[in-house]
Amino acid sequence: MEKKRLIYMDNAATSFPKPPQVMQAMVHFMEHVGANPGRSGHPLAREAGKIVDGARNSLARLFNADDPSRVCFTLNITGALNTVFLGYLNAGDHVVTTSMEHNSVMRPLVYLQEAGHISLDIVPCDRKGLLDMDALARLLRRDTRLVVLNHASNVCGTLQDVAAVKAVTGDIPLLLDAAQTAGCYPIDMKALGVDILTFTGHKGLLGPQGTGGFCVREGIDLKPLVRGGTGSMSEDLHQPDFMPDSMESGTQNNVGIAGLGAAVDFILGEGVENIRLHEEGLTRRLLDGIYDLQNVAIYGPLDPARQTATVSITFDSTLPEDSEGSLGCGAINLEWFGDNVSPGEAEDRLGSQYNIMVRVGLHCAPMAHRTIGTFPDGTVRLSMGYFNTFEDVDAAVQAIKRIAAA
Numbered sequence: 001m002e003k004k005r006l007i008y009m010d011n012a013a014t015s016f017p018k019p020p021q022v023m024q025a026m027v028h029f030m031e032h033v034g035a036n037p038g039r040s041g042h043p044l045a046r047e048a049g050k051i052v053d054g055a056r057n058s059l060a061r062l063f064n065a066d067d068p069s070r071v072c073f074t075l076n077i078t079g080a081l082n083t084v085f086l087g088y089l090n091a092g093d094h095v096v097t098t099s100m101e102h103n104s105v106m107r108p109l110v111y112l113q114e115a116g117h118i119s120l121d122i123v124p125c126d127r128k129g130l131l132d133m134d135a136l137a138r139l140l141r142r143d144t145r146l147v148v149l150n151h152a153s154n155v156c157g158t159l160q161d162v163a164a165v166k167a168v169t170g171d172i173p174l175l176l177d178a179a180q181t182a183g184c185y186p187i188d189m190k191a192l193g194v195d196i197l198t199f200t201g202h203k204g205l206l207g208p209q210g211t212g213g214f215c216v217r218e219g220i221d222l223k224p225l226v227r228g229g230t231g232s233m234s235e236d237l238h239q240p241d242f243m244p245d246s247m248e249s250g251t252q253n254n255v256g257i258a259g260l261g262a263a264v265d266f267i268l269g270e271g272v273e274n275i276r277l278h279e280e281g282l283t284r285r286l287l288d289g290i291y292d293l294q295n296v297a298i299y300g301p302l303d304p305a306r307q308t309a310t311v312s313i314t315f316d317s318t319l320p321e322d323s324e325g326s327l328g329c330g331a332i333n334l335e336w337f338g339d340n341v342s343p344g345e346a347e348d349r350l351g352s353q354y355n356i357m358v359r360v361g362l363h364c365a366p367m368a369h370r371t372i373g374t375f376p377d378g379t380v381r382l383s384m385g386y387f388n389t390f391e392d393v394d395a396a397v398q399a400i401k402r403i404a405a406a
């Protein structure tokens, strides 16, 4: 049998391919720069510093952050979230988050709660993954010090209305987990009132793995999680108190940051609105293609305007437990009594028969699956990116049809 063209639909895990500029910038750094920024005064160190600061500037521009020096790099968003939680929250603080969060938010917060450091409330979301605004308002307290919100679900793509959340939370600092939206959905920190934005470099930002960070607005003070050499104020045995140095001890992933800077410049060049438009079109094509399929349930808003280019499905003949008909699953034929195809089997068949790369299971977000009704088996997740084409989507629709009909 002729080997099918590879179709990568696992961009919510990490984007692939990357723009060629990303590799070129990384190779350039390795071949021609190589030095450690901020550590020495020679021309190569200065050039390395220029590249890293260039990446900071580009990210600040992309997110409309007020000060590029308040963009700090970490190895991924998990590092950024841990740095912020441990550097910002004091003993006794109250934190509010949502039932759609990734384990990168849930695990550190639950750890801090169980250690008796913070108290934590989790706002429920509906079966489409949308936040219950009334519950959010009810759960806020006078001692709430942080609200942590997943901008878009990595499970089913659901986008939260950040401006509406901010209208409810008011002056309480809002941390946005933009892992699934940075680079593929417009984010204006100032207009939205986002106080802390966390991002990972290797998904929608199209940069290399091992990059990420956070932008924090003036007025929010963070204690460093890691202390050590920064290249600045070497005479002082205390950590510098200015950003980004206070938050970036030790030699960073500068090769990766060079690649990330090139990736963000690529995004700024294309226009994040155009990237969003393309991804919205792909999502519409996929949803339209599978909406009426027998034996396939779709999760999430089922509306390209209200989700990212991530679509979760199961090959099911029955509605998920305790569903009421108004849930996000739109395309279920209850007269179909064929055997279900498990997510694992679907992944196998999509990969081996159709050369389509998807991810199945719980996607590190068990509470999100409880919310949408797919715990513990999870879903088959097709997550598209800027480099996917309509042809890719049509091939995925055909493959899903065949699997559903088998």
Ligand SMILES: Cc1ncc(COP(=O)(O)O)c(C=O)c1O
Pocket (backbone or CB within 6 Å): 012, 013, 076, 077, 078, 079, 102, 104, 105, 150, 152, 153, 154, 177, 179, 180, 200, 201, 212, 364
């Ligand atoms: C919403 C969300 N938050 C956090 C993460 C963690 O990302 P990383 O592994 O880059 O730290 C992911 C990754 O899937 C995610 O989707």
